[in-house]
Amino acid sequence: MQSTPLPKNTVLGRFFEPPGIGKMSPGGKVIVYGVLFSWSAFVLFPLYWVVVTSLKLPIDVNAGPVYLPWVDFTPNLHAWRELLVTGLGKTMKPYFNSIVIALLSTSLCALIGSMAAYALVRIEYKPKFGTILLFVLAMVAMAMAVGVAGVDWRLAAAVAGAIFVLLARTLGRRFKRSVANGDILFWMISQRILPPVVTIIPVYMMFQNLRMLDTHAALILSYTVVNLPIVIWLMYDFFAAVPIELEESAQLDGASRLTIFFEIVLPLARAGLAATTLLVLILAWNEYVLALFLSTSKAQTMPILVAAMNAGEKGVLWWTMCVVIIIMIIPVILMALVLQRFIAKGVLTGAVKG
Amino acid sequence: MPSVFSEWLDRQSRHLFIMPAVIMILVFSIFPLIASAILALSRVRLRAGGYKVTFVGFANFKKQIFGSEQFHFLGTFGSISLLAWAFTIAVGALLIWWLLRYLRGPVWWLGLIGRLIAAAVLFGIAFMFAATLLSGTQIGTLGVTLFYVFVGCTAQFAIGLGLAVVCAQPIRGRTFFRVVFFLPLMITPIGIGYAFRMLADTTKGPFAPLWQMVGLGDYAWVTSPWAARFFIIVADSWQWIPFIFVVLLAALENVPRDMVEAGHVDGASHSQIFREITWPQIAPVAATVILIRVIEAFKLVDLPNIMTAGGPGIATESMTLHAFFAWRAPDLGQSAAISYLLLFVTVVLCVSFFNLVILKHRSAQG
Numbered sequence: 001m002q003s004t005p006l007p008k009n010t011v012l013g014r015f016f017e018p019p020g021i022g023k024m025s026p027g028g029k030v031i032v033y034g035v036l037f038s039w040s041a042f043v044l045f046p047l048y049w050v051v052v053t054s055l056k057l058p059i060d061v062n063a064g065p066v067y068l069p070w071v072d073f074t075p076n077l078h079a080w081r082e083l084l085v086t087g088l089g090k091t092m093k094p095y096f097n098s099i100v101i102a103l104l105s106t107s108l109c110a111l112i113g114s115m116a117a118y119a120l121v122r123i124e125y126k127p128k129f130g131t132i133l134l135f136v137l138a139m140v141a142m143a144m145a146v147g148v149a150g151v152d153w154r155l156a157a158a159v160a161g162a163i164f165v166l167l168a169r170t171l172g173r174r175f176k177r178s179v180a181n182g183d184i185l186f187w188m189i190s191q192r193i194l195p196p197v198v199t200i201i202p203v204y205m206m207f208q209n210l211r212m213l214d215t216h217a218a219l220i221l222s223y224t225v226v227n228l229p230i231v232i233w234l235m236y237d238f239f240a241a242v243p244i245e246l247e248e249s250a251q252l253d254g255a256s257r258l259t260i261f262f263e264i265v266l267p268l269a270r271a272g273l274a275a276t277t278l279l280v281l282i283l284a285w286n287e288y289v290l291a292l293f294l295s296t297s298k299a300q301t302m303p304i305l306v307a308a309m310n311a312g313e314k315g316v317l318w319w320t321m322c323v324v325i326i327i328m329i330i331p332v333i334l335m336a337l338v339l340q341r342f343i344a345k346g347v348l349t350g351a352v353k354g
Numbered sequence: 355m356p357s358v359f360s361e362w363l364d365r366q367s368r369h370l371f372i373m374p375a376v377i378m379i380l381v382f383s384i385f386p387l388i389a390s391a392i393l394a395l396s397r398v399r400l401r402a403g404g405y406k407v408t409f410v411g412f413a414n415f416k417k418q419i420f421g422s423e424q425f426h427f428l429g430t431f432g433s434i435s436l437l438a439w440a441f442t443i444a445v446g447a448l449l450i451w452w453l454l455r456y457l458r459g460p461v462w463w464l465g466l467i468g469r470l471i472a473a474a475v476l477f478g479i480a481f482m483f484a485a486t487l488l489s490g491t492q493i494g495t496l497g498v499t500l501f502y503v504f505v506g507c508t509a510q511f512a513i514g515l516g517l518a519v520v521c522a523q524p525i526r527g528r529t530f531f532r533v534v535f536f537l538p539l540m541i542t543p544i545g546i547g548y549a550f551r552m553l554a555d556t557t558k559g560p561f562a563p564l565w566q567m568v569g570l571g572d573y574a575w576v577t578s579p580w581a582a583r584f585f586i587i588v589a590d591s592w593q594w595i596p597f598i599f600v601v602l603l604a605a606l607e608n609v610p611r612d613m614v615e616a617g618h619v620d621g622a623s624h625s626q627i628f629r630e631i632t633w634p635q636i637a638p639v640a641a642t643v644i645l646i647r648v649i650e651a652f653k654l655v656d657l658p659n660i661m662t663a664g665g666p667g668i669a670t671e672s673m674t675l676h677a678f679f680a681w682r683a684p685d686l687g688q689s690a691a692i693s694y695l696l697l698f699v700t701v702v703l704c705v706s707f708f709n710l711v712i713l714k715h716r717s718a719q720g
C-alpha cells in the first residue's frame with residue numbers, strides 16, 4: 001500500500017522527507033536532537049547543581065541562588081574539608097561500612113544465586129507438594145509457639161524440625177503430586193514482589209534475639225536475601241544459553257558438577273554475571289529501608305548517615321550533603337568501569353526477554 | 355586426587371547447589387512472612403526484655419479499613435457525590451461485563467477465583483477513589499501509593515519509550531547520550547531526594563527568579579498535597595526513566611533492520627512502521643519492564659520520607675512509610691497489618707497483570 005503522508009513539492013514536505021533509507025530528514029534531525037539535548041539538560045542540571053552547591057559557603061546558599069563558580073560566587077572547599085579532613089573519622093566509618101556490606105552481600109548473593117540458577121537449569125528437582133505443605137505448617141507452629149506462647153525459639157525450632165522430619169519420613173511416601181523446576185524458579189523470583197516492610201519486623205526481632213542488631217552480618221544477610229531473586233532471574237537465562245555439549249564432554253572426562261560449574265559454566269557466563277553483579281551492587285549500595293530498621297550506629301551505612309546528618313537542629317546542611325552525594329557516586333562509577341569490559345553488548349536484552 | 359570427601363561432595367552437589375538459596379529464602383522471607391501474619395492478628399506490647407503478644411483476630415485490619423485509622427489508610431470518607439456514584443457504578447458494570455465474558459469461554463476454577471479476587475480489589479479501589487478523590491476529601495496512604503505506582507509508571511514508561519525510540523535513530527554522539535541518560539541510576543535515592551528538594555525551593559533554589567517572575571515567590575511545594583505528590587513523582591521518574599530507557603533501547607536494537615527497511619520501501623509512514631513492525635517485537639520486553647517497575651514502585655519509601663516526611667499531613671505518605679511510622683510509634687501489630695495490606699494489593703495487581711497481560715500476550719505470540 002503506497003501512502004505519502006505529506007505532499008513532496010511543498011517546503012514543509014521536503015523538510016520532513018528523508019534523503020534516503022536509514023537517514024533522517026532535516027526536520028526529523030531538529031526534533032531528535034532537540035529531544036536529546038533537552039533530556040540531557042534535565043538529567044545533568046540536578047547533578048551540576050549538586051556539584052556547585054558542594055563548593056558554596058552557607059551564605060551563598062541561603063541568600064538566594066547563585067549559579068556559576070568564579071562568576072557570581074567564590075568557590076570554597078569548606079564542606080569538602082569538613083567531611084574529608086576534620087570530620088574524616090565520622091565520615092569514614094559509615095563509608096567503610098557501606099563498602100564492606102555492599103561488597104560482601106553482593107558476592108554472597110552472586111555466588112548463592114548463580115549456583116541456584118544453574119541448578120535449576122541443569123538438575124531436575126521434584127520436591128513433593130505434601131512435604132512442602134508439612135514444612136510450612138511446621139514453620140507456622142513454630143512461629144505461633146515462639147510468638148504467642150513465648151516458648152524459647154531454640155526449643156521451638158528443634159521440636160518443629162523433629163516433627164517435620166518424622167512426618168516427612170512416614171507420611172512422605174504417600175504424597176504423589178510434586179512441583180517442577182519451573183515452579184521453584186517462579187517461587188524464588190516472586191520473592192521480589194514481597195515488600196521488605198512485610199518481613200522486616202520479624203527479621204528485626206530475630207536479629208534482636210540473636211543479639212545481631214546493628215551488626216554488619218545482619219545487614220549483609222538481609223541484603224543478600226532481598227537481591228537473590230534478581231540474581232536467580234537474570235543468571236537463569238545466561239546459564240540456559242550455555243551449550244550443554246561442553247558440560248557433557250567435561251563430565252565424560254570425570255569432572256564433578258562443582259568443577260564444571262566453577263571452571264566451565266561460570267567463565268562462559270561472565271558477561272551476564274558482571275552485569276548482574278553491577279546491578280545488585282548498586283541496589284545494595286543505595287539500600288535504605290532495611291538499614292533504617294536494622295542499623296543505628298555501629299553498622300550505619302551511608303544512606304542512613306545522609307538522612308541522620310540532616311535531621312539535626314541546624315536543618316539541612318546542603319553543602320556537606322552535596323559532598324556526600326558526590327563521594328557516594330564515585331565507587332559506583334569505579335565499579336562500573338571495572339565491570340564494564342565484561343559486559344558485552346546486548347546483555348540486557350538477553351536477560352529481559354519477555 | 356579423588357578423596358572420600360570430594361566424592362561425598364559430588365554426590366551431594368544436587369542439594370549443595372540449591373539449598374543455600376532455599377534456606378536463605380525460608381529463614382529470611384518465608385518464616386518472617388508467617389510471623390508477620392501472626393503479628394498482624396495480634397496486639398504487641400513492649401515488655402522488659404521482650405514482647406507480649408495477644409491474639410486479637412482481625413482487629414488491626416478492621417481498624418485500618420473501617421475504624422479510627424480509616425482516614426489514614428483509605429482516606430476521609432464524607433458524603434459521596436453524584437459523580438462518585440456514577441463512577442463506582444460504571445466501574446462495577448465494566449467488571450461484571452468482564453467476568454461474564456470470561457464465563458462464556460472455557461472456565462478454569464482457579465482462573466475464576468483469581469478473576470473474582472482481582473475484580474473485587476479493583477472495585478474496592480475504584481470505590482475508595484470515588485468516595486475520597488471524586489467527593490472532594492483527602493485520599494489515604496493506599497490512594498497515594500496507587501497514585502505513585504500508576505501515574506509514575508505510566509509517565510516513566512511513556513518518556514522512557516520516547517527516548518529509546520529517539521536514541522535508536524542514526525544519531526551522532528550515541529555513546530555520550532547513553533552515558534548521560536544512564537547516570538541517574540547510579541545516584542543514591544536519598545541524594546536524589548535532597549537534590550530535588552533544593553531544586554524545587556522557591557526562594558533558594560536555582561529557579562527562584564523564575565518563580566518570583568510568575569508571582570509564586572513564596573509558594574511552598576511541600577504545603578500543597580498535589581504539588582508535593584507530583585514533585586515526588588518527578589524525582590522518582592528522574593531516577594527510573596533511565597532503567598526503562600536502557601532496557602527498551604536494547605530491545606529496539608534487536609528489531610531486525612531489514613523488516614523496518616522493507617516497511618520503508620513499501621512506503622509505510624513512521625507511525626505505521628512503529629505500530630505494525632517495531633511495537634509487536636518489543637512488546638514482551640515492554641510488559642516485563644513495566645512489571646518490574648510497578649513492583650518496585652509499590653515499595654517506594656525513601657523519596658517521600660526525605661522530601662516531605664510524608665507531609666503535608668499524610669498527603670505524600672506511601673504505605674511502606676505508613677508501616678514504618680506505625681512501627682516507630684511503636685505499634686507493631688498495626689504496622690504488620692498495614693504491610694500485609696500492601697502485600698495483598700501488590701500481589702493481586704501484579705499477578706493479575708502477569709496473568710492477564712504478559713501470559714496472554716505470550717500465548718498469542720507462540
